[in-house]
Amino acid sequence: MARQSFDIVMPSLGADMRDGTLTEWLVAEGDHVSKGDSIAVIETNKGAIEMESYYSGTINRLLVQPMLTLPVGAILGTIDADSNTETDAEENADADIVTDNEQPVSQSISPPIHNEPPIVPVVSTAPATETSVRALTSQRLASPIVRALAQQQQLDLRGISGSGPQGAILLKDIQTLLQAQSAASSPSEAATAAPSSKAVTPKTATSSRDSNAMREAIAAAMEKSKREIPHYYLSHEIDLSVAKQWLSQENAGRDPDDRLLLTALLIKAVAILLPRFPALNGHYLDGRFEPAPAIHIGTVISLREGGLMVPAIHHADQLSLNDTMLALRDISQRSRTGRLRSSELTDATITLTHIGDRGSDSVFGVIYPPQVAILGFGRLRQSPLVKQGQINICDTMTVTLSADHRVSDGIQGAKFLHALSQQLQQPELL
Amino acid sequence: MNQDDIRALVITAIQSVAPEITAEDIEPDEDLRDTCDLDSMDYLNLLSALKKSCGVNIPETDYPKVRTFTGMVDYLNKHLT
Numbered sequence: 232m233a234r235q236s237f238d239i240v241m242p243s244l245g246a247d248m249r250d251g252t253l254t255e256w257l258v259a260e261g262d263h264v265s266k267g268d269s270i271a272v273i274e275t276n277k278g279a280i281e282m283e284s285y286y287s288g289t290i291n292r293l294l295v296q297p298m299l300t301l302p303v304g305a306i307l308g309t310i311d312a313d314s315n316t317e318t319d320a321e322e323n324a325d326a327d328i329v330t331d332n333e334q335p336v337s338q339s340i341s342p343p344i345h346n347e348p349p350i351v352p353v354v355s356t357a358p359a360t361e362t363s364v365r366a367l368t369s370q371r372l373a374s375p376i377v378r379a380l381a382q383q384q385q386l387d388l389r390g391i392s393g394s395g396p397q398g399a400i401l402l403k404d405i406q407t408l409l410q411a412q413s414a415a416s417s418p419s420e421a422a423t424a425a426p427s428s429k430a431v432t433p434k435t436a437t438s439s440r441d442s443n444a445m446r447e448a449i450a451a452a453m454e455k456s457k458r459e460i461p462h463y464y465l466s467h468e469i470d471l472s473v474a475k476q477w478l479s480q481e482n483a484g485r486d487p488d489d490r491l492l493l494t495a496l497l498i499k500a501v502a503i504l505l506p507r508f509p510a511l512n513g514h515y516l517d518g519r520f521e522p523a524p525a526i527h528i529g530t531v532i533s534l535r536e537g538g539l540m541v542p543a544i545h546h547a548d549q550l551s552l553n554d555t556m557l558a559l560r561d562i563s564q565r566s567r568t569g570r571l572r573s574s575e576l577t578d579a580t581i582t583l584t585h586i587g588d589r590g591s592d593s594v595f596g597v598i599y600p601p602q603v604a605i606l607g608f609g610r611l612r613q614s615p616l617v618k619q620g621q622i623n624i625c626d627t628m629t630v631t632l633s634a635d636h637r638v639s640d641g642i643q644g645a646k647f648l649h650a651l652s653q654q655l656q657q658p659e660l661l
Numbered sequence: 662m663n664q665d666d667i668r669a670l671v672i673t674a675i676q677s678v679a680p681e682i683t684a685e686d687i688e689p690d691e692d693l694r695d696t697c698d699l700d701s702m703d704y705l706n707l708l709s710a711l712k713k714s715c716g717v718n719i720p721e722t723d724y725p726k727v728r729t730f731t732g733m734v735d736y737l738n739k740h741l742t
Contacts (some may be wrong), residue, residue: 480720482720482721483720483721483722485717486709486712487705487706487708487709487711487712487718487719488709488712490705490721492701492702492705493701494701494702533700535679535680535698536681537682559702560702563702565708587700587701588695588701589695589700650730
């Protein structure tokens, strides 16, 4: 069968995402990639996200230079899929990549000029780019992206000497200039930057998140949830004395790097129970519930600068407790300083939020659509519990469940919380 | 390693998990997790960073002793000599 070409488009990383900035290609034309490989870095209001390929195949063309903000669905490049991956492709109707020629914009892309970076099509839905190109009626040779960037950074192109053919100003000329400017204007900022963050990304890549944009995104998702999902709420007090003691014993012989957090125990307990409660694990789409075949637990990570991310731990039911902890560490770290992958932000099947031990006694989550349930773990605290007619001081936690009444009823939810409590009485089995 | 070196070491470790914190932000006798807004994962990462930089492994049972910045510096001072 002949190879089929697909467009690589700006992915939608959640219903609330309208556009993203391509900050870096991780592949070059001619590279062969496997399905799931990271091919580009996209900057969104959730920070830098690694965009994964939905196809195995050969990167055919990269049409967009880094640093341009484009709407969801804009074509970034093309890939020639290996013929045997077409079935996979069809399964991913909402994939990052859509079939070729679906969007007329691809017709307007001029072939790359030799020795020139690929020229970015000025997509009509990116008004900032369009106006900026018009505003800069400079005599200097420069591609649209260079002009867009110059406009964004309020640089006068006439004052810049280009290193391209006929003195054309290239993207790297602007980037070098901006880096030099930023280093000169804020030496202290550069010096106090986290050691791991190499200063290769120009300032315009907005490596720091826009907290307003993130707040808007959270608001949009939660508004939709509250408007569309009939929530019901349950809370259950769980005695974690045994679990906490078991955890202390486990951690006694471990270095900090290998220690387990209670959250890992909770995630694992939830994950292994969910197969028995399919009505809590899945998505409500197009007027009906689709139970998820896998268990991907979205975990709420609070960011230091405010806002939050909810990356998923994939196949959490199949991970050992140690691996669950590693996965938790990994997504926490990448949520804050590194990069999450696009699938991690889009395919959670249930969400878990943990208010932390300095937080409040309980937290009632708002379901993240199109999911159908969210679990809330309150602060671990000491409180009196009556057991067999006696008052005991126990380590307790209030666990809550907010679930979608279109899919499940309170009694199912209550059974789940009860089973969770039972499960957590035997931490050694996790 | 003198007391000042240890202080610097702890500050560097704190900044590895909370980059926006400066030495001036740290209230030496307040709960470190409160003043630096560290959650349990941050705190674990702080202890990992200290283990790496000075080799001292602070077990969970000693967490109460290293609750404050001063406590942490004293603890490391004792265990480094």
